[in-house]
Amino acid sequence: MTTTQGLRDREEPITMLTAYDTPTAEVVDEAGIDVVLVGDSMGNATMGYDSTLPVTMEDVASRTGAVVRGVEDALVVADMPFLSFGVDEAESVRNAGELIKEAGADAVKIESGPHTVETTRRMVDVGIPVMAHVGLTPQHVNRLGGYGRQGTDRAAAETILELAREHEDAGAFSVVLEHVPANLAATITDELDVPTIGIGAGPDCDGQVLVITDVIGLGEWSPSFSAQFGDVRGEMARAVAEYKSAVEAGSFPADEHSHVEDAVDDVE
Ligand code: KIV
Numbered sequence: 001m002t003t004t005q006g007l008r009d010r011e012e013p014i015t016m017l018t019a020y021d022t023p024t025a026e027v028v029d030e031a032g033i034d035v036v037l038v039g040d041s042m043g044n045a046t047m048g049y050d051s052t053l054p055v056t057m058e059d060v061a062s063r064t065g066a067v068v069r070g071v072e073d074a075l076v077v078a079d080m081p082f083l084s085f086g087v088d089e090a091e092s093v094r095n096a097g098e099l100i101k102e103a104g105a106d107a108v109k110i111e112s113g114p115h116t117v118e119t120t121r122r123m124v125d126v127g128i129p130v131m132a133h134v135g136l137t138p139q140h141v142n143r144l145g146g147y148g149r150q151g152t153d154r155a156a157a158e159t160i161l162e163l164a165r166e167h168e169d170a171g172a173f174s175v176v177l178e179h180v181p182a183n184l185a186a187t188i189t190d191e192l193d194v195p196t197i198g199i200g201a202g203p204d205c206d207g208q209v210l211v212i213t214d215v216i217g218l219g220e221w222s223p224s225f226s227a228q229f230g231d232v233r234g235e236m237a238r239a240v241a242e243y244k245s246a247v248e249a250g251s252f253p254a255d256e257h258s259h260v261e262d263a264v265d266d267v268e
Contacts, residue, residue, distance in 0.1 A: 002075040004106070004129045004174070005173075007173070008193075008194065013206065014195055014197060015208065016036070016209035017035075017036065017212050018039040018041055018212045019038065019070070020038060020039075020042045020046050020063045020212075021070075025068075028074065035077055036074045038076065038077070039211065040055045040081045041211045045213040045214075051138065052139060053082045057081060057099075060078055060080070062103075064076065064099055077105060077108065078105035078108050080109065085119060096110075096128045107131055109130070109133055112132040112133050112167050112172075112175075113163070120132065120170040124172070130167075130170075130172045131197075132167035133175070134160050134175060134177060135160055136148070136150045136179035147223070151180040157180075160184065161191065164177070164188050165191065173194055175194060175197070177197070178199045179200040181202070185204060186204035199225065200225030215228065216228075216232040
């Protein structure tokens with residue numbers, strides 16, 4: 001069983017992947033991935049949205065439940081969707097609590113900013129483990145004007161480092177570093193005691209995370225910092241086309257897919 005504390009003492013890099021449904025969670029967990037993130041990336045990856053902003057608490061809660069039912073060993077982290085935190089502190093803590101208490105997550109992840117330091121502290125105080133997330137935070141796409149690299153000048157890099165430190169001080173058990181220069185990620189990793197998990201942040205983080213649909217080659221598009229390790233979309237297309245041909249040719253269903261009951265012969 002992976003625990004938030006266990007991640008801290010790891011010698012090897014931490015592996016983390018997203019999952020949004022039970023069979024995918026089973027595959028990811030059986031492969032020995034340490035952390036399964038029920039990311040709000042479900043919005044782009046599986047729901048046809050062009051951002052994560054429309055994803056709701058209900059979406060994350062129901063998919064977290066599905067993932068939890070498929071996982072035996074990995075730590076399950078539920079991503080808090082846009083506006084489910086950061087507006088009102090009590091509501092933020094209650095929403096995080098719902099993902100733990102009702103959906104069954106082990107921890108929550110929050111796209112972090114100066115406004116989430118106290119919220120993180122409060123959640124940790126009441127017993128909710130929090131993974132922070134700095135650098136590119138896709139829920140801020142409208143303020144940032146896109147999904148570009150973050151922390152590319154000294155002032156911006158210092159702000160990201162400070163934010164990571166503040167969230168560690170507030171009790172975050174880990175910090176995701178997204179789309180920041182590799183040398184900045186290396187510095188933050190050196191500075192923090194808690195593990196960093198990088199995405200588009202170079203090789204020197206304590207762990208790496210990617211979106212499952214990018215990794216298996218299911219999505220139509222993936223970011224430049226991602227990598228495709230399979231062609232599930234191609235294999236799905238092949239299987240669907242083969243099924244269609246078999247139905248049209250009359251070769252499916254075959255005898256082994258059907259059964260005949262004498263008792264219902266000539267029923268009127
Ligand atoms: O939602 C998500 O999948 C994420 C990861 C990309 C870190 O936040």
